[in-house]
Amino acid sequence: MAEFDLIARYFTRPTNEAADLGIGDDAALLRVSDGCQLAISADMSVAGTHFFPETPAFDIGWKTMAVNVSDMAAMGALPKWATLSLALPEVDEAWLAQFSRGLFACAERYGVALIGGDTTRGPLNIAINILGEVPVGQALRRDGARVGDDVWVSGPLGSAALWLQARLGKISLSDAEMQGLAPAMHHPQPSVALGLALRGVANSALDLSDGLLADLGHILKASQVGAVLDWARIPRAENLPDTLPLEVLQRAVLAGGDDYALCFTAPVTQRGVIQAMAADLPLPLSLIGSIVAEQGLYVRDGETMLACTATGYNHFGESQP
Ligand code: ADP
Ligand code: MG
Numbered sequence: 001m002a003e004f005d006l007i008a009r010y011f012t013r014p015t016n017e018a019a020d021l022g023i024g025d026d027a028a029l030l031r032v033s034d035g036c037q038l039a040i041s042a043d044m045s046v047a048g049t050h051f052f053p054e055t056p057a058f059d060i061g062w063k064t065m066a067v068n069v070s071d072m073a074a075m076g077a078l079p080k081w082a083t084l085s086l087a088l089p090e091v092d093e094a095w096l097a098q099f100s101r102g103l104f105a106c107a108e109r110y111g112v113a114l115i116g117g118d119t120t121r122g123p124l125n126i127a128i129n130i131l132g133e134v135p136v137g138q139a140l141r142r143d144g145a146r147v148g149d150d151v152w153v154s155g156p157l158g159s160a161a162l163w164l165q166a167r168l169g170k171i172s173l174s175d176a177e178m179q180g181l182a183p184a185m186h187h188p189q190p191s192v193a194l195g196l197a198l199r200g201v202a203n204s205a206l207d208l209s210d211g212l213l214a215d216l217g218h219i220l221k222a223s224q225v226g227a228v229l230d231w232a233r234i235p236r237a238e239n240l241p242d243t244l245p246l247e248v249l250q251r252a253v254l255a256g257g258d259d260y261a262l263c264f265t266a267p268v269t270q271r272g273v274i275q276a277m278a279a280d281l282p283l284p285l286s287l288i289g290s291i292v293a294e295q296g297l298y299v300r301d302g303e304t305m306l307a308c309t310a311t312g313y314n315h316f317g318e319s320q321p
Contacts, residue, residue, distance in 0.1 A: 001091050001093070003119050006096070006119060007023065007117075007119060009096075010096045010099075010100040011023065011084060011114060012114075013113075018080060018081065018113035019081060019115045022114075023115060023117075028081070028116045030080075030081060030115070030131070033133055035135055035136060036136065037133070037134055037135075037136050038132070038133065039075045039077035039134050040129065040130070040132075041068060041071040041075075041130050042068075042127065042128065042130070043064070043067045043068045043071065043128060044126065044127040044128075045060065045063070045125075046123075046124070046125050047123065047125070051063070052167070055186070056098065056102075056186075057096075057097075057098035057099040057102065058098045058099070058101055058105075059102060059186040059187065060126070061098070061100060061101065061103035061104075061105075061106070062102035062103065062106045062186065062187055063102075063106075063186060064103065065082065065102075065106035065107050065110075065112070065128060066106050066188045066189070066190055067188070067190075067209065067260065068082060068128045069106065069190040069192060070188065070191070070207040070209070071207060072132040072190075072192065073191045073192040073194065073195035073262060074140065074195060074205055074206045074207035074262055075132070075134060075139050075141075076138060076140035076195045076196060076198055076202075076205065077132035077133060077139065077195070078111075078132050078133050078192070078196060079112045079130055080111070080112060080113065080131060080132050080133060081112065081114075081115045081130070081131040081132075082112050082114055082129060082130045083114070083116045083117045083118075083128065083129045084103070084114060084116075084117035084127075085117050085118040085119075085127040085128075085129075086117065086118070086125070086126055087121065087122035088119070088120075088121060088122070089121070089122070089123060089124055090121075110192055112130065134199075135199070138200060140195065140198055140205035140264065141204060141205075141222075142204055142206055142218055142219045142222040142223070143204065143219075143223050144202075144203040144204040144223060144265075145203055145204040145219050145220070145222075145265040145291050146203055146223070146225070146265070146267070146291065147225055147291055147292060147293045148267070148290065148291060149203055149204075149266060149267060149290065149291040150270075150287050150290055150291075151216070151227055151229065151263070151288050151289040151290060151291060152202075152263070152264050152265070152266060152274060152285055152286065152287055153208070153212070153261055153262070153263045153264075153285075153286055153288050154262045154283055154285055154286075155191070155235065155259065155283070155284060156235045156236050156237050156238065156261075156284070157212060157234060157235060157236055157237070157252075157253045157254075157256070157261060158252035158253035158256050158259070159180075159181045159184030160184045160185040160188075160256065160257070160258035160259060161211075161252035161253075161255075161256020161257060161258065161259075162237055162240070162244075162248075162249075162252045163181035163182055163184065164185065164256075164258070165248065166181075171244065173240075174241070177239065177240065180237075180238075180239055181237060184237070184259070185258060188259075189260075190207070191207075191262045191283065193281055193283075194262055194277070194285075195262065197277050197281070198262075198266075198277075201266055201270050201273055201274065201277075202265065203264075203265050203267065204219050204222075204223060204264060205219075205262055205264035206218060206219060206263055206264075207260055207261070207262055207263075208257075208259040208260060209258065209259070209260065211254065211255040211256055211257050211259075212229075212234070212253070212254050212255070212259075213254050213255050213297060214255065215263060216263055219265065220296075220297060223291075224295070225291050225292065226291070226292045226294045226295040226296045226298075227290065227291050227292060227297050228292055228298045228299075228300060229288050229289035229297070229298070229300065231250070231300065231301040231302075231306060232302075233286055233287065233288045233289070234253055234288045234299075235284060235286045235288075236249065236252075236253045237252070237253075250306065254299065254306075265291055271287070
């Protein structure tokens with residue numbers, strides 16, 4: 001199949017006026033809304049590093065788009081356009097059909113138009129660039145946390161990490177437990193509506209891709225502050241076996257990756273607004289700690305302080321699938 005036919009068949013959909021010019025020319029043409037800045041981000045998925053070779057193509061398509069959309073959510077931006085750069089070892093039409101279904105299912109769910117890309121032969125590698133809009137000055141950056149801010153997190157943490165631990169044979173979970181955790185791993189639901197609602201409310205925000213401690217650490221470093229969290233308040237995966245060691249659970253919740261929840265800080269005066277937001281969206285939003293002047297990140301578990309050496313996932317450290 002010629003490259004041009006492949007693009008036409010699997011990656012060209014009506015862009016419903018999302019772009020002045022979409023796929024098919026040397027470049028796409030976009031118009032940015034008045035008063036808005038462009039938010040641009042990139043995320044790549046590589047076979048063997050970001051997903052297991054046997055992962056269904058639909059799931060790979062969904063997740064690759066979702067992790068990009070999540071970066072827009074974390075910025076308080078409205079995702080609008082994406083490009084797809086694809087290296088394929090071979091033209092496997094069954095794979096491409098499912099991959100494209102998953103990719104567009106996520107893109108359409110979040111109103112993202114695919115406006116271009118590149119296709120080449122090579123080891124399976126999927127790179128998406130995403131573009132969104134945010135009113136000038138309203139983006140949710142990492143450097144805005146202030147001493148006294150509450151620290152909030154959306155959604156339960158640790159589900160994807162526990163699924164991965166079990167898939168790697170490091171812990172043992174039943175099929176039913178695995179099925180309960182799998183959607184978090186394969187079909188993350190980026191919190192775009194939350195990101196938009198947090199404009200003008202949150203002082204800082206990011207999405208959790210590498211684990212709570214590592215990612216919140218980026219906010220602390222950029223804002224030159226510290227934080228104290230309360231283990232008991234951190235929302236976690238439910239319906240897990242009683243036999244799961246606490247240490248495994250804590251590691252998944254605090255340092256596991258792939259949650260794609262948002263972590264944000266906001267002044268104490270915004271508590272009521274944020275609680276109303278949780279009811280409106282609806283989305284579980286948990287107040288898990290506060291920003292302090294002394295730098296460092298501490299997690300209090302009752303009377304004891306957890307050692308926070310469990311930094312987030314490191315791409316050049318621990319081995320991956
Ligand atoms: P060029 O030779 O100028 O790089 P291509 O032949 O690579 O152009 O691409 C032709 C058109 O198809 C361009 O508009 C490009 O953005 C688009 N395109 C190529 N690959 C993809 C893809 N995987 N997904 C979406 N659009 C693509
Ligand atoms: Mg090209």
